Amino acid sequence: xxxxxxxxxxxxxxxxxxxxxxxxxxxxxxxxxxxxxxxxxxxxxxxxxxxxxxxxxxxxxxxxxxxxxxxxxxxxxxxxxxxxxxxxxxxxxxxx
Numbered sequence: 779x780x781x782x783x784x785x786x787x788x789x790x791x792x793x794x795x796x797x798x799x800x801x802x803x804x805x806x807x808x809x810x811x812x813x814x815x816x817x818x819x820x821x822x823x824x825x826x827x828x829x830x831x832x833x834x835x836x837x838x839x840x841x842x843x844x845x846x847x848x849x850x851x852x853x854x855x856x857x858x859x860x861x862x863x864x865x866x867x868x869x870x871x872x873x874x
Contacts, residue, residue: 815844823870824854832865841867849873 811817816827826841826848827833833841838860845854845867855871862868 809848809850812844812847815848817845817848819872822868823872824848824868826867826869827865833862833867834865835862838862838867842869845869 809817814829816829818825824845826845828837828841828844842854842856842860845856848854850873852874854869855874856869857871859870860868861870
């Protein structure tokens, strides 16, 4: 058998910091949309718009990437109810 190695207080704190949920995540109020996009949470879920030229129906994957970037590590709760309306993509599930 190998003798147990003692852990220093600094090692314990370092390991604990890695295990804490939310490390590296921005607080909910501090979220910012990726450059060139606007993302807002509303009663309909996440509303994603693009600066300049509005989204088209075929731009769903691009809108989803912007929503994922805004939501952070957990991503966006995307599904069958995601929809496009008048240059805007809606993700009713919001952030995961």
